[in-house]
Amino acid sequence: MSRVLGRKDLDELKDYIISLYSKFIPVKALPPELGGEGEARRAEILEGELRGLGLEVERVDAPDDRVPDGYRPNIAALLRGKQGNKTLWIVAHMDTVPEGDISLWKYPPYKVTIEGDYIYGRGVEDDGQAIVLALGAAKYLVEKGEKPRINLGIAFVSDEEVGSRYGLLYLLKKDIFTRYSEENYFLVPDAGSPDGSKVIVAEKHILHFKVTVRGKQAHASMPHAGLNAHRLGMIFNLGLDEVIHSTLREHDDLYDPPVSTCEPTRKEENVGNINTIPGTDIVYWDCRILPKRDIKDVVETLKSYAYYFSSRTGAKVEIDILGYDDAGEPTSLDNVFVKNFLASIEETRGVKPKAIGIGGGTVARYLRKQGYPAIVWMTCDETAHQPNEYTRLSYILADIETVLYYLLRKA
Numbered sequence: 001m002s003r004v005l006g007r008k009d010l011d012e013l014k015d016y017i018i019s020l021y022s023k024f025i026p027v028k029a030l031p032p033e034l035g036g037e038g039e040a041r042r043a044e045i046l047e048g049e050l051r052g053l054g055l056e057v058e059r060v061d062a063p064d065d066r067v068p069d070g071y072r073p074n075i076a077a078l079l080r081g082k083q084g085n086k087t088l089w090i091v092a093h094m095d096t097v098p099e100g101d102i103s104l105w106k107y108p109p110y111k112v113t114i115e116g117d118y119i120y121g122r123g124v125e126d127d128g129q130a131i132v133l134a135l136g137a138a139k140y141l142v143e144k145g146e147k148p149r150i151n152l153g154i155a156f157v158s159d160e161e162v163g164s165r166y167g168l169l170y171l172l173k174k175d176i177f178t179r180y181s182e183e184n185y186f187l188v189p190d191a192g193s194p195d196g197s198k199v200i201v202a203e204k205h206i207l208h209f210k211v212t213v214r215g216k217q218a219h220a221s222m223p224h225a226g227l228n229a230h231r232l233g234m235i236f237n238l239g240l241d242e243v244i245h246s247t248l249r250e251h252d253d254l255y256d257p258p259v260s261t262c263e264p265t266r267k268e269e270n271v272g273n274i275n276t277i278p279g280t281d282i283v284y285w286d287c288r289i290l291p292k293r294d295i296k297d298v299v300e301t302l303k304s305y306a307y308y309f310s311s312r313t314g315a316k317v318e319i320d321i322l323g324y325d326d327a328g329e330p331t332s333l334d335n336v337f338v339k340n341f342l343a344s345i346e347e348t349r350g351v352k353p354k355a356i357g358i359g360g361g362t363v364a365r366y367l368r369k370q371g372y373p374a375i376v377w378m379t380c381d382e383t384a385h386q387p388n389e390y391t392r393l394s395y396i397l398a399d400i401e402t403v404l405y406y407l408l409r410k411a
Contacts (some may be wrong), residue, residue: 002347004404008396009140016139017132017396018119020049021112021234025121027368028110029095031162032066036315039094041159043073046156050077050137053142055154057343060176060307062158062166064122066121072158072166073332076176079138079152081407087151087181088337088407090137091363092187093167096123097385098340104387105307119394125391126384129399130189133378137407148407151181160363161191168363172370185337188364190401196349196398199342202330202357203365205295207262207287208323209302211237214316217271217279230270232315233281236306237264243305248298250290252411254330255357261286275289284322288359291327325361330370335373337411344406345377 004014024045030036050057056078061071073094078087099109099122109292134154139149155176157167170364171177177184192198213233218226241264249261265286266365270278289298299321306317331338333355342353358376367374379395 001350002405002409003401004408005140005397005401013140013397013400014137014227015375016391017136017234017393018112018114021119021121021124021128021190022130024131025112025123026110029123030098031224032064033162034098036098036183038072039070040067040069040071040073040136042094044073045157046131047075050075050131051133053138055138058176060171060174062170064166066226070125074158074167074171075154076154077154079141079148081151082146083150084181085181086411087177087185088152088249088411089136089153089155089177089184089186091155091168092134093127093157093159093190093363094131095158097161100387106388108393109389117394118305119401120269120388120390121343122389123382124285125389127160127190128376129380129391129396132396133189133369133399133403136396137403140400140404141407146408149411150407153177153180153184155199157363164363164366168366172366177372184372185195186364186367186368186372186374187201187341187403188362188374188376189360189361190364191358191376191382192378192380194353194379196345196377196379197343197354198291198377198403199355200362200364201333201338202291203327203361204255204260204359205289205291205327205359206294206325206361207295207298207321208321209285209287210322211283211306211378212318212320213279213281215279215281216320218277220275220277221278223384226279226320227315228277229281229315230278232313233283236309236315236317237283238311240305241263243301244287244298246330247301248289248293250291250292250304252292254288254358256323257359260289260293261338261359285339291330292316295326304340305388321335327364328365330357331368331375337373338375340410341375341377341406344410348402348405362371
């Protein structure tokens with residue numbers, strides 16, 4: 001396997017990574033939708049790191065009067081390379097989800113804990129790992145005086161966990177990336193695999209909807225006087241499950257899993273006591289749909305079945321579309337950036353990269369829809385959003401090596 005980093009380099013980067021985590025992980029960066037005050041304090045720390053390395057730094061803040069500072073921070077930074085018309089952008093999001101049930105954590109979630117090779121804390125993987133990867137690569141290049149073949153760009157964005165309206169979408173709206181170079185490639189370290197072999201080049205459509213079944217409330221001892229929305233809701237949702245999955249039969253081996261998925265998830269409380277027949281029943285669904293199927297066709301199927309069920313039972317069934325997000329076209333495997341980055345993975349890691357599509361949503365989908373080549377890749381155990389979230393120092397160091405190898409030898 002080809003190497004860029006020596007033992008001394010690895011030891012120095014290891015210390016730097018731990019130091020970085022210790023600075024920004026204790027600073028909560030929760031979106032207002034998740035009960036937080038935004039990413040401003042964390043952004044101040046990261047902006048200071050970028051400026052300290054001597055990179056060109058630009059703040060692109062999105063107005064948001066829901067947070068105390070009145071804005072959501074975004075940072076674009078650049079380290080010039082030999083070819084100034086091309087840039088590899090590493091995109092990392094600064095926001096996290098809440099810690100959840102604190103009793104499930106063996107270490108404090110907002111204090112970085114090192115246990116051998118493991119680093120614990122909320123956000124150390126999602127997406128702190130991308131942050132330290134970008135800064136670690138930049139630090140090496142600056143301190144060694146190594147000029148990459150193309151520019152290294154770093155974008156630290158807000159609002160990824162709840163839609164990216166104040167984050168990457170805002171940067172795209174402002175045409176930030178085209179101001180820096182003619183050709184822009186994007187690496188989004190926000191998902192991956194333990195051996196670093198999975199490279200995500202495509203995502204599925206996302207559809208969220210709410211099912212409301214309305215019957216008639218009554219005393220539980222007089223069921224004939226009511227229409228039990230809970231029972232009808234169970235029957236409807238089970239029937240809908242069969243209808244959806246018998247309709248979405250497409251199969252595509254690029255994706256993991258290779259089929260469309262639609263899952264009933266959240267359920268609202270219908271009544272607060274046992275001895276009342278509920279008049280309303282509400283269930284939420286999450287669908288991840290293969291791009292070869294049009295989202296509008298799926299919505300038509302939902303509404304058609306709701307009308308059919310209502311006409312048969314006397315209940316009123318409502319389908320409310322809460323949101324949908326088109327996946328865009330997959331990133332081409334023939335793109336020169338993709339080819340060379342996959343070669344860098346193979347030559348530094350000794351594994352054969354595998355291009356895949358996923359159901360999870362990342363900011364790469366917005367880049368693809370703008371025509372940019374974008375891949376999602378990092379080495380991880382996929383512990384995002386879990387209690388005891390962790391990553392491994394060896395994973396981060398290996399990823400820095402691969403990125404540096406690409407920038408110095410393959411770009």
